[in-house]
Amino acid sequence: MSDPNLLNELRLARELVTALVDTLDDTVSCTQYHPDLSPIGWHLGHCTWTESYWLQATVGGDDRHTQPVEALYTPSATPKAERGARLPPLDALLQWTAGLQAINDELLESGSPPLLDHPLMQDDYLLHFLIQHYSQHYETMLMILTQRACRADDGTFPVKDPLHPRRPDPTALAVQPGHYRVGGTAPIAYDNELPPQQVTLGPFSIASRPVSNSEYLAFMQDGGYRRAELWSESGWHWQQQQVHEQPDHWRRNADDHWYGIAARGAYVLAGDAPVSGLSYHEAEACARWAGGRLPHEHQWEVACRLRLLEDTGRAWEWCGNSFYPYAGYRAFPYEDYSQPWFDDNHYSLRGGSLHTRPSIRRASFRNFYQPDKRHIFAGLRPVYDTQA
Numbered sequence: 128m129s130d131p132n133l134l135n136e137l138r139l140a141r142e143l144v145t146a147l148v149d150t151l152d153d154t155v156s157c158t159q160y161h162p163d164l165s166p167i168g169w170h171l172g173h174c175t176w177t178e179s180y181w182l183q184a185t186v187g188g189d190d191r192h193t194q195p196v197e198a199l200y201t202p203s204a205t206p207k208a209e210r211g212a213r214l215p216p217l218d219a220l221l222q223w224t225a226g227l228q229a230i231n232d233e234l235l236e237s238g239s240p241p242l243l244d245h246p247l248m249q250d251d252y253l254l255h256f257l258i259q260h261y262s263q264h265y266e267t268m269l270m271i272l273t274q275r276a277c278r279a280d281d282g283t284f285p286v287k288d289p290l291h292p293r294r295p296d297p298t299a300l301a302v303q304p305g306h307y308r309v310g311g312t313a314p315i316a317y318d319n320e321l322p323p324q325q326v327t328l329g330p331f332s333i334a335s336r337p338v339s340n341s342e343y344l345a346f347m348q349d350g351g352y353r354r355a356e357l358w359s360e361s362g363w364h365w366q367q368q369q370v371h372e373q374p375d376h377w378r379r380n381a382d383d384h385w386y387g388i389a390a391r392g393a394y395v396l397a398g399d400a401p402v403s404g405l406s407y408h409e410a411e412a413c414a415r416w417a418g419g420r421l422p423h424e425h426q427w428e429v430a431c432r433l434r435l436l437e438d439t440g441r442a443w444e445w446c447g448n449s450f451y452p453y454a455g456y457r458a459f460p461y462e463d464y465s466q467p468w469f470d471d472n473h474y475s476l477r478g479g480s481l482h483t484r485p486s487i488r489r490a491s492f493r494n495f496y497q498p499d500k501r502h503i504f505a506g507l508r509p510v511y512d513t514q515a
Contacts, residue, residue, distance in 0.1 A: 419509030
């Protein structure tokens with residue numbers, strides 16, 4: 128039998144994902160609210176299909192329930208824009224997911240040798256994998272609900288305590304040059320965190336806190352979106368195509384006061400809270416404006432392991448390097464989880480957001496997105512070069 132604690136964690140992960148959907152209606156479930164995001168109902172179906180694919184079809188050799196909908200729930204087979212029209216009514220989707228999850232529970236609770244002897248079940252690897260998969264989609268589903276709220280906002284939210292600009296906090300903590308360990312450990316780590324590495328880092332200092340809402344407002348008011356010298360060539364080209372000059376989740380009312388939009392609607396922006404809703408390009412320009420740059424993800428991980436970072440896990444933090452395979456990388460359990468994104472057009476993010484589940488809140492976890500994506504819950508924390 129699988130670890131009962133992990134089984135309960137898997138059930139909780141399912142429940143959280145289902146709870147984001149089961150009070151909606153068919154229209155909301157099937158609507159695509161952002162071109163980079165699937166309809167929210169698709170995520171529930173995809174998570175359940177993925178769980179059943181690995182447990183029933185791969186481990187158990189029975190694809191009766193997964194093969195008929197494989198094309199819909201395999202991301203590479205159906206474009207995002209086509210997924211909503213192919214989803215079943217919400218009631219049918221909820222019944223289908225509950226039924227498959229019940230079958231999977233029976234398999235996991237049975238403790239039968241064919242199941243437990245499978246290589247993917249060793250050290251409960253597959254359970255860890257599925258829990259984390261649900262957790263990642265849970266956060267994406269909250270991005271969808273946030274985009275829905277952004278569409279619905281009418282710009283009339285009253286702001287009694289307006290956001291005020293503030294120059295960045297100069298507090299930075301030094302990391303001495305040396306050899307450091309980075310990377311994850313099996314069976315929890317994803318393939319892109321493995322194998323663990325020894326890296327050599329020169330001296331650097333890193334901001335003790337992420338850039339805050341007030342500090343980002345100062346960047347905006349200092350002409351940050353209009354100063355080409357703050358942007359890379361590709362970033363400035365991207366910026367010239369944009370109509371927005373604020374984080375993705377910010378809105379301004381008739382009194383010229385900024386406020387934020389979350390899944391449940393408008394809220395007051397706290398000045399000292401980490402800014403969120405930035406693309407890589409915006410984060411890079413803001414870091415340069417603050418006198419620094421974005422960290423290499425190994426600098427971020429080492430500083431995190433040294434317990435130098437405050438306010439981690441409130442907004443993902445863009446790193447300055449593209450997403451790449453570690454030396455000795457081996458795709459597992461399938462090639463398409465990480466390998467297609469080692470394309471020099473995805474950049475690493477570290478830390479997590481307010482919506483990141485505990486199963487993926489670890490120093491070695493590597494998130495990755497294309498540099499123009501700003502619908503994600505991401506901000507920045509600058510680093511500064513120092514002399515040895």
